[in-house]
Amino acid sequence: MCKNLRIRTPWLIISPHFDDAVLSCGHLLAKNPGAVVATICGGIAAPGVPASTWWDRRSWKSARDATLGRRQEDFEALECLNAVQAFADVLDVTYRGHDDDASVFATAIGDILDRFDAEHIAIPLAARAHIDHELTRDGALTALRTRGLANVFFYADLPYFVGRDTDRIARALSAIPVPQAPAHDSENELKREAVTKYRSQTPLLRRSFRRSYNSIFSPDAERLYRYQPT
Numbered sequence: 001m002c003k004n005l006r007i008r009t010p011w012l013i014i015s016p017h018f019d020d021a022v023l024s025c026g027h028l029l030a031k032n033p034g035a036v037v038a039t040i041c042g043g044i045a046a047p048g049v050p051a052s053t054w055w056d057r058r059s060w061k062s063a064r065d066a067t068l069g070r071r072q073e074d075f076e077a078l079e080c081l082n083a084v085q086a087f088a089d090v091l092d093v094t095y096r097g098h099d100d101d102a103s104v105f106a107t108a109i110g111d112i113l114d115r116f117d118a119e120h121i122a123i124p125l126a127a128r129a130h131i132d133h134e135l136t137r138d139g140a141l142t143a144l145r146t147r148g149l150a151n152v153f154f155y156a157d158l159p160y161f162v163g164r165d166t167d168r169i170a171r172a173l174s175a176i177p178v179p180q181a182p183a184h185d186s187e188n189e190l191k192r193e194a195v196t197k198y199r200s201q202t203p204l205l206r207r208s209f210r211r212s213y214n215s216i217f218s219p220d221a222e223r224l225y226r227y228q229p230t
């Protein structure tokens, strides 16, 4: 793609699912209006496919309802943060039926990277979080390597990583911690408001993660690591 057709942005956050970027980087997004959040598992399921997990059946009539509905929730959340929505069309593992196609993720993320001229890029740290998070991280690393892009950061996936040894995991990925200024109250309020827009997700996240869910709103909850490949 012609370089001057790429859209400039201060931050491009690569998100495995709709909600991960806001849960993990909501303060960062509040500090940086005009950031782009690109969700990789943003595909729309075919008509007639039933909602497959109790999580989805609780809120949606079908897989198509779930995948379309999450896009809308994400749009509303990003509007609160003055962020721009983008997505690839990879299906969530629940509807993909397989979980090991790393090249699909690398290609989808490469296409996203080619659309934006980002000053900074953030990708999930992912270890022990969820297979889609791991495929997103590994696909992003592959796509970034072939493009030689700099200013790349890992973010700790919240609420998965609250209280875990993220520094050690980041070090294994050739990344070092970047001190973050604590979020201001106004930035935290924007994150809280944005998170409420994920109406189908937040009650279940709160129930599943209990205390660690609340701690995603601590002013110092978010962690970034600068990727320094050797």
Ligand SMILES: [Zn+2]
Pocket: 016, 017, 020, 130, 133
């Ligand atoms: Zn996720």
